[in-house]
Structure formats: structure tokens, C-alpha cells
Amino acid sequence: MSLNPYIKPKKGNTSFVMLDVIIALLPLVIAGYFAYGMQAMWLLLIASGCALATDVIFSALLLKQYRSALDGSAIVTALLLCFTLSPITPWYMVAFGAVAAILFGKITWGGLGKNRFNPALIGREFMAVFFPVVMTSAGIWATKDYIQTPATNLFPGLSNEYLSSYLSGLVYKTNGAMGEYSIAxxxxxGFYLLLRKRISWHIPLALLAVFFGSFWFIENGQNYSYSIAGVLLGTLFMATDMPSSPTNNYGKLYYGSMIGLVAFIFIIGKVSYEYMSYAILLLNGFSYKISEVFRPKVWGEKLDYKKRVEHIFYLTLSILGCTLAILSLHYYDMVSYLIYIYIAYIVLKFNFSFIKNITNPI
Structure with a gap:
């Protein structure tokens, strides 16, 4: 007997959703090729191959699923992982990150759609913990000698040199991670995904408004360093990940706002490279609770506003408390222990909880 829904759209299944995400990311792949040629392409191919192989092998061995590679999610994860890395990241580290992203970000949660955390960011944090020297070194971002197509003035007709340079940087530049070469x-x-209704406007609007707005309320806010392209990439393609984000619109607005606020706090707390990664993963952990707090009113029942405000207050307090805890761990270089705890938790959860649902489904 098949389960509902009995009527499904022909182009609304997971494969078509992932295909749209891949289409949205293809321009960034092309920008990476223009900037660093095959240096960037090899890393994308290595990540994609390792992610696909891990998905096929472990989905079959652990989940008894034999068609998982066809959904396209492994390719999306591999692309997003590479887009957070330098184009000269050693290939074996990229392979390790891709395997970790699929295995610990997807498979051990039960497969596609069941993950609580964004798999690509899980892979990146695994790389940061197990290869800390390389991932935090300035040398990995010294990519000038590898540039294939240098940035140039794309608006020579403009009389204002500053405006011409600024607009050119929005369209194409060669510094930063592989997904940051073109804000445009x-x-x-992101606009394509909005048109295709693969993401909604709630999370991006709330996140960007709170993040950029927060710098207006502090003295010398313009002096803090962060990547606008990196923030936009995380906002449109990672914070909006459906399985790890809230399910209702008010929850999405709150979720986006808190990611923006937490990322801002991490930046003023001197977290140099991981501010968006930490912020998104932290709010991923609260996603289910946010959906619960902001769940729509049940038909026929009155909404207790006082109780909801109380829940939101304590939820916000919990998120800010965890933010300060992560800041403290980062300051003392102890974030790696969170990854070790995560590994232990997810392995135990898989062995003692999810595996029982496979062997004893009823």
C-alpha cells in the first residue's frame, strides 16, 4: 500500500529540487573556472566524486537504500563545501570533508531530508578540526600565483573610478573562497531559487536585515572585516536548507534574524572565518524548537500570546547563551571538542535509535 500524498507533481520531487539548486550554483562554478581554471575544477570533481561514492556505499550498507545518488543531494553538498574553501586547499582534505559531510551530515541521520545540520558546513567543520594548521593558515588564502583570469574594470565607460571599481568587484573578483568570486x-x-519556489524570502530577508543592520548600532561598525559574498552565499544556499530550517513562515523569520544576530556577535567576538558556519549550525540545532514555538494556531483555539512571548524569550536566551559558550570555546581553541561530542552523539543515536527503526519498522 502506498502512502499519501497520492497525487504528486511531476517536477516536484527531490531530484528536480536538487537540479534547480545545481542550476543556481552553476554560474559560481563557471566563475571559479575563470578565476583559477582547472585548479578549482579538480577540487570540485574530487569533492563530487567522494561525496557520490560515500552516498552510494553507505546508503546501501547502512540504510539499505540503493538509489540515493540519483537525488542529486551529494553533488549539491560537494559544491557548497568547495565554495567555502580556498582553491588551493589540498585535495586529500577536500576528499575528507566531502566524505564527512555525507557520512556524518546525512547518512547517520537517516538519509536525505532527515539531517538536523547542514551537511556541507558539517564537512567544513570536520576539516577545520582535523586539519587545523592548514585551515587556519594565511598561506592557504595566498592564491595570487594561481589566478588564471585577473579581475579587471568591467565598466570602463563610467567616469567615477570608485564606482566603476566597486561595481566590477560585485560582478567578478579573484579573492576569497571559491563561492565568493561574484556577488552578482x-x-x-538565489533569485532563481526564489522564482522556482525552492526557497522563500523569509530567511534571507530577516538574516540580511539583522546582520547588516546590527553594524549600524555599534561604534566604528564599518571597520569590522567580513565577506559580503560569503554572508550572501551562506544566506541563500545554506541557511535555507529545508531539512535543517524551520517549517513555518514566522519561525523562518525568527530563525533568519537569529542567524544574522549570532553571526554579528561572532564577528565582533573576533571569529575570523567561521562566523557564518558557526551561526548557521547553531541555529540548525534550534530549528525544531523554533518550529514548535512558532507553530500556527490550531483551528478553533485561541492563541496564548503571553505564553508564546515567554517561550520566545527563553528560546532567545538559550540561543544567546550557546553563542557565548561557542565564543568561549573558540577563544580557548576548544571548538574541536564539540565535533568530538557530535561524532559520539550521532554514532550512538544511529546505533541505538535509528537502526532499530530499520530492523523493526512496526
Whole structure:
């Protein structure tokens, strides 16, 4: 007997959703090729191959699923992982990150759609913990000698040199991670996903408004360093990940706002490279609770506003408390222990909880 829904859209299944995400990311792949040629392409191919192989092998061995590679999620994870890395990241580290992203970000949660955390960011944090020297070194971002197509003035007709340079940087630049070479193309990809209704406007709008607005309320806010392209990439393609984000609109607005606020706190707390990664993963952990707090009113029942405000207050307090805890761990270089705890938790959860649902489904 098949389960509901009995009527399904022909182009609304997971494969078509992932295909749209891949289409939205393709312009960034092209920008990476223009910037660093095959240096960037090899890393994308290595990550994609390792992610696909891990998905196929472990989905079959652990989940008894034999068609998982066809959904396209492994390719999306591999692309997003590479887009957070330098183009000269050693290939074996990229392979390790791709395997960790699929195995510990997807498979051990039970497969596609069941993950509580964004798999690509899980893979990146595994790389940061197990290869800390390389991932935090300035040398990995010294990519000038590898540039294939240098940035140039794309608006020579403008009389204002500053405006011409600024607009050119929005369209194409060669510094930063592989997904940060074109703010315009990131925005174009996000706009495509909005048009295709693969993401909603709630999370991006709330996140960007709170993040950029927060710097207006502090002295010398313009002096803090962060990547606008990196923030936009995380906002449009990672914070909006459906399985790890809230399910209702008010929850999405709150979720986006808190990611923006937490990322802001991490930046003023001197978290240099991981501010968006930490913020998104932290709010991933509260996603289910946010959906519960902001769940729509049940038909026929009155909404207790006082109780909801109380729940939101304690939820916000919990998120800010965890933010300060992560800041403290980062300051003392102890974030790696969170990854070790995560590994232990997810392995135990899989062995003693999820595996029982496979062997004893009824």
C-alpha cells in the first residue's frame, strides 16, 4: 500500500529540487573556472566524486537504500563545501570533508531530508578540526600565483573610478573562497531559487536585515572585516536548507534574524572565518524548537500570546547563551571538542535509535 500524498507533481520531487539548486550554483562554478581554471575544477570533481561514492556505499550498507545518488543531494553538498574553501586547499582534505559531510551530515541521520545540520558546513567543520594548521593558515588564502583570469574594470565607460571599481568587484573578483568570486552571480542564483519556489524570502530577508543592520548600532561598525559574498552565499544556499530550517513562515523569520544576530556577535567576538558556519549550525540545532514555538494556531483555539512571548524569550536566551559558550570555546581553541561530542552523539543515536527503526519498522 502506498502512502499519501497520492497525487504528486511531476517536477516536484527531490531530484528536480536538487537540479534547480545545481542550476543556481552553476554560474559560481563557471566563475571559479575563470578565476583559477582547472585548479578549482579538480577540487570540485574530487569533492563530487567522494561525496557520490560515500552516498552510494553507505546508503546501501547502512540504510539499505540503493538509489540515493540519483537525488542529486551529494553533488549539491560537494559544491557548497568547495565554495567555502580556498582553491588551493589540498585535495586529500577536500576528499575528507566531502566524505564527512555525507557520512556524518546525512547518512547517520537517516538519509536525505532527515539531517538536523547542514551537511556541507558539517564537512567544513570536520576539516577545520582535523586539519587545523592548514585551515587556519594565511598561506592557504595566498592564491595570487594561481589566478588564471585577473579581475579587471568591467565598466570602463563610467567616469567615477570608485564606482566603476566597486561595481566590477560585485560582478567578478579573484579573492576569497571559491563561492565568493561574484556577488552578482550568488544573488542571481538565489533569485532563481526564489522564482522556482525552492526557497522563500523569509530567511534571507530577516538574516540580511539583522546582520547588516546590527553594524549600524555599534561604534566604528564599518571597520569590522567580513565577506559580503560569503554572508550572501551562506544566506541563500545554506541557511535555507529545508531539512535543517524551520517549517513555518514566522519561525523562518525568527530563525533568519537569529542567524544574522549570532553571526554579528561572532564577528565582533573576533571569529575570523567561521562566523557564518558557526551561526548557521547553531541555529540548525534550534530549528525544531523554533518550529514548535512558532507553530500556527490550531483551528478553533485561541492563541496564548503571553505564553508564546515567554517561550520566545527563553528560546532567545538559550540561543544567546550557546553563542557565548561557542565564543568561549573558540577563544580557548576548544571548538574541536564539540565535533568530538557530535561524532559520539550521532554514532550512538544511529546505533541505538535509528537502526532499530530499520530492523523493526512496526
Amino acid at each position: 552571480l550568488i544573488a542571481l542564483g
